[in-house]
Amino acid sequence: MGCQCSKFWVCCWDSEQKGLVVEPPSVENEENSEADDLPAFHEYTIDQLRMATSGFAAENIVSEHGEKAPNVVYKGKLENQRRIAVKRFNKSAWPDARQFLEEARSVGQLRNHRLANLLGCCSEGDERLLVAEFMPNDTLAKHLFHWETQPMKWAMRLRVALYLAQALEYCTSKGRALYHDLNAYRIVFDDDGDPRLSCFGMMKNSRDGKSYSTNLAFTPPEYLRTGRVTPESVMYSFGTLLLDLLSGKHIPPSHALDLIRDRNIQMLTDSCLEGQFSSDDGTELVRLASRCLQYEPRERPNPKSLVAALIPLQKETEVPSHVLMGMPQSGATLPLSPLGEACLRMDLTAIHEILEKLGYKDDEGATTELSFQMWTNQMQETLNSKKKGDVAFRHKDFRAAIECYTQFIDVGTMVSPTVFARRSLCYLMSDMPQEALNDAVQAQVISPIWHIASYLQAVALSALGRENESEVTLKEGSVLEEKKNKTA
Structure with missing residues (x-):
């Protein structure tokens, strides 16, 4: 990897004491060009969504489901051939139809090229469903933890971190700073191989306000105390994602912080990344993760600061994401039978x-x-x-x-x-x-x-x-x- 351990950790802790980099001018939201072809938020009927998902067929399920994850996500296609992802909540979730509609409409006002945007919802009887853009190239968890052809390159991991920070900065600027259970399954890849943040996480999982379904070892410490998600809680979860990107594993934050204190770089860094980044880049990413994982919420950075810190780290910026990911080019066709x-x-x-x-x-x-x-x-x-x-x-x-x-x-x-x-x-x-x-x-x-x-x-x-x-x-x-x- 080309990193000198002693130098690496001295830099990390020195910069830790100095605080975050100075924030540059605000990053443009690019609202004029983002998601121009997306329709306005729409309320669908259950029959429309049943038809789109072939009767909620098991073959169209794209998420894990069961008792631990009762809210199932299906892929589907509307009559106009637009591909969609449909999240169908458990029957006991969101009993208040008005509350559900208000929340969904609010999230549905967001439109950004860093999001898998919410296109609409459905509220009929006990049914509560969300409809979003369909992202065909799997989740970050799949590419990071369960890859089949090639591990994710360092340049792509940095791009994921930046795009995610930009998504959170946009949401924060629009008054939607809260995100529930931010994790590697919430980041999905579009036709071009670009990572996007799923809009589903902007709504609670159920009526009781449950916000985290992952192992409690990964939840922010203040959530364990109060049961409430705050903007600072989202930053804590962002820190766990930085650890995922660095290690290629889902390491509990407490264990990762122990490794940082012990300066055990080998255990914290993905062996597949050897030789792909400098000690300075490694120092900066660990520093950012450490600050996001601070016990006191007020000591964590905000999305704007994260974007400013991640932009200078970007590599191979001229290379399209689908190339870095080893995916077929958007629009490429298979040989026809x-x-x-x-x-x-x-x-x-x-x-x-x-x-x-x-x-x-x-x-x-x-x-x-x-x-x-x-x-x-x-x-x-x-x-x-x-x-x-x-x-x-x-x-x-x-x-x-x-x-x-x-x-x-x-x-x-x-x-x-x-x-x-x-x-x-x-x-x-x-x-x-x-x-x-x-x-x-x-x-x-x-x-x-x-x-x-x-x-x-x-x-x-x-x-x-x-x-x-x-x-x-x-x-x-x-x-x-x-x-x-x-x-x-």
Whole structure:
């Protein structure tokens, strides 16, 4: 790492006694350019969010869940194809609908490129949900503690610290200085690999004001005494994140402070960082972490001071985040399969040939269990309507296929994503793109990770003239298909 231990710790403690660096002029919030394309805060219905998440399907869960984390986060997609993250609170949380709406609306006024911004909420009956921008590239915890291809580089760790401090500075400037349970799971990465602070942490986890769900060893000492979160408590949590970035491990602050006092640099620093930073940079980061972790809240820095201290430490500033992270470039596409190519070309004949060859293979696990009723005359008629639809589909009699498949669907006893996909293509062949889109969406509601449903949505959107949405959905279908092929 190139650090001389004795010099390192002398510098650290000398600077500790001198206090923080002098604050420079306020960093611009860049409000003119931030999140320009985001809609205003919106109140959604439960039906809209149920549709967006394919009925809150388990396949769409993107957060850990269970008794310890009862509030589940789902990924989803709105009718306009905007990708979203939906946090669904436990039934017992937020019994006061008015309080929930007021809090959500307040958070929803924030708009910044350092945040995963809150787009809306839902409050119907006992349901309380938040809707935010979807960040597709996992959490800081994933990249820092559970990385698979490469450890996070020093320059990227410094960038994470700066962007997080800028997010907190923006929130503070807008009167939202409190953040509940700031940790590595609250930092998510966008399409470009840039880290953003999740807006979900700006609201309490539940009606009782619970603000911390992590191990008590990581909570601010004043929270243990009073049960209250203050702006200074957030700074304490920021200090624990600096330790995470430095060590690559989730080290309890008390243990980390013991290591600092003992000048045990080897135990505190990630071995993957050897040779990547100077003793001066290491000194400054440890100094900042130490000040954030001061026992007395008033001795901790504020976000503005942290931004000022972190800006001079930045490295490789001209290198995009996705490069530092080893992620595919934003907008890069996977090689398309024959089906993907056919959808891109709007080659409905080729799509028909592929769907006909595939048959009902992808319906395994998607169809509902049938009772003995399936053998009644009514059920036999239903099955016959499907068979007639298949015959018409094979012979390209698309109007007849639509009629037969509709009879099968309307009975509602059995659910088949393939039937919806086939009827969707029939609608496309009949120049009925909106009906085709509706069926393709229904196919994905039944089978959320089915790539063919995404592909058909892309074709229907293109037929409707919604090219940008079509391009995004085609990419999603390609990603789903690649994941399926890898699993197979």
